[in-house]
Amino acid sequence: MHTDLDTDMDADTETVALCSSSSRQASPSGTPTPEADTTLLKQKPEKLLAELDRGGPPPAPGVPRRRGSMPVPYKHQLRRAQAVDELDWPPQASSSGSSDSLGSGEAALAQKDGVFKVMLLGESGVGKSTLAGTFGGLQGDNAHEMENSEDTYERRIMVDKEEVTLIVYDIWEQGDAGGWLQDHCLQTGDAFLIVFSVTDRRSFSKVPETLLRLRAGRPHHDLPVILVGNKSDLARSREVSLEEGRHLAGTLSCKHIETSAALHHNTRELFEGAVRQIRLRRGRGHAGGQRPEPSSPDGPAPPTRRESLTKKAKRFLANLVPRNAKFFKQRSRSCHDLSVL
Numbered sequence: 001m002h003t004d005l006d007t008d009m010d011a012d013t014e015t016v017a018l019c020s021s022s023s024r025q026a027s028p029s030g031t032p033t034p035e036a037d038t039t040l041l042k043q044k045p046e047k048l049l050a051e052l053d054r055g056g057p058p059p060a061p062g063v064p065r066r067r068g069s070m071p072v073p074y075k076h077q078l079r080r081a082q083a084v085d086e087l088d089w090p091p092q093a094s095s096s097g098s099s100d101s102l103g104s105g106e107a108a109l110a111q112k113d114g115v116f117k118v119m120l121l122g123e124s125g126v127g128k129s130t131l132a133g134t135f136g137g138l139q140g141d142n143a144h145e146m147e148n149s150e151d152t153y154e155r156r157i158m159v160d161k162e163e164v165t166l167i168v169y170d171i172w173e174q175g176d177a178g179g180w181l182q183d184h185c186l187q188t189g190d191a192f193l194i195v196f197s198v199t200d201r202r203s204f205s206k207v208p209e210t211l212l213r214l215r216a217g218r219p220h221h222d223l224p225v226i227l228v229g230n231k232s233d234l235a236r237s238r239e240v241s242l243e244e245g246r247h248l249a250g251t252l253s254c255k256h257i258e259t260s261a262a263l264h265h266n267t268r269e270l271f272e273g274a275v276r277q278i279r280l281r282r283g284r285g286h287a288g289g290q291r292p293e294p295s296s297p298d299g300p301a302p303p304t305r306r307e308s309l310t311k312k313a314k315r316f317l318a319n320l321v322p323r324n325a326k327f328f329k330q331r332s333r334s335c336h337d338l339s340v341l
């Protein structure tokens with residue numbers, strides 16, 4: 001994950017990175033271009049929420065949501081401008097285009113196992129929208145954008161020779177006004193990418209808070225969470241090291257990856273990794289989630305005679321401590337490997 005990229009960049013790279021981001025055509029060699037069998041859906045926020053609810057009551061109409069962030073890549077500026085120019089706002093009662101398809105065909109599709117919903121979370125300005133934008137160009141030579149999108153990207157992609165529909169939501173809002181929307185995000189996603197900027201320690205320090213909120217909201221779910229240290233190209237402005245990111249991920253039992261959305265570095269790995277993380281858990285769910293008893297590697301054996309409470313506790317602790325120590329070691333060691341649990 002940590003490549004020469006992190007160290008080789010100098011201040012000039014920042015300019016290059018932003019140029020690269022703003023002009024997808026001029027992306028670095030090896031950067032995939034759009035492919036024909038992918039779809040990009042444009043959704044109004046109301047539509048989006050309706051989709052999130054999937055059968056729930058329609059959300060109340062509100063004022064247009066805009067993030068007060070710094071300059072966005074040119075392509076995104078176009079998208080956002082277009083959304084207004086096309087009189088998408090205020091929302092109409094009738095829907096059109098891909099939003100319709102979400103209400104019918106896509107809704108049915110969404111029920112299937114092959115649809116994975118990934119939420120981008122994180123502080124303002126860390127690069128969520130830019131990351132989401134790179135997802136639009138993930139796969140290949142024949143891709144085309146059916147429609148522009150402001151907040152949501154849906155594509156069919158191949159991961160490990162299996163096709164999935166991946167929907168990436170960039171709808172995380174900061175501040176109180178976004179609170180209820182954030183709750184929707186947390187309740188709805190199949191996987192969560194908590195993005196921070198490696199050039200902004202404050203965004204890094206907010207990660208545990210976001211994760212705690214996520215886990216508190218869905219306490220019975222083993223949710224795939226990936227900490228994403230974005231802007232790895234900005235070596236000279238770096239405030240959070242790779243090791244710090246990994247350490248936090250290990251401590252919080254998450255995965256970790258560093259990306260440069262501007263250079264499309266590790267972005268494919270990120271989204272494919274999210275798919276793998278969901279699959280790993282779904283596979284485990286389908287297997288029935290049967291695990292051997294923690295105190296015995298071969299499962300519970302009926303005791304031949306009754307043990308005293310002290311003996312039981314001693315046996316339990318003897319089994320528990322080394323087991324857990326190994327477990328934590330494994331988790332923290334593999335936090336950068338998105339293809340394993």
Ligand SMILES: Nc1nc2c(ncn2[C@@H]2O[C@H](COP(=O)(O)OP(=O)(O)OP(=O)(O)O)[C@@H](O)[C@H]2O)c(=O)[nH]1
Pocket residue numbers: 014017018021067068069070071072073122123124125126127128129130131172230231232233234259260261262263
């Ligand atoms: N150098 C560099 N700049 C980046 C990278 N990712 C995003 N940026 C820039 O960082 C700024 C913020 O990016 P956004 O994608 O708008 O960030 P966001 O998290 O969506 O922000 P909000 O919309 O306010 O939540 C933009 O100017 C981007 O061009 C990156 O990997 N490297």
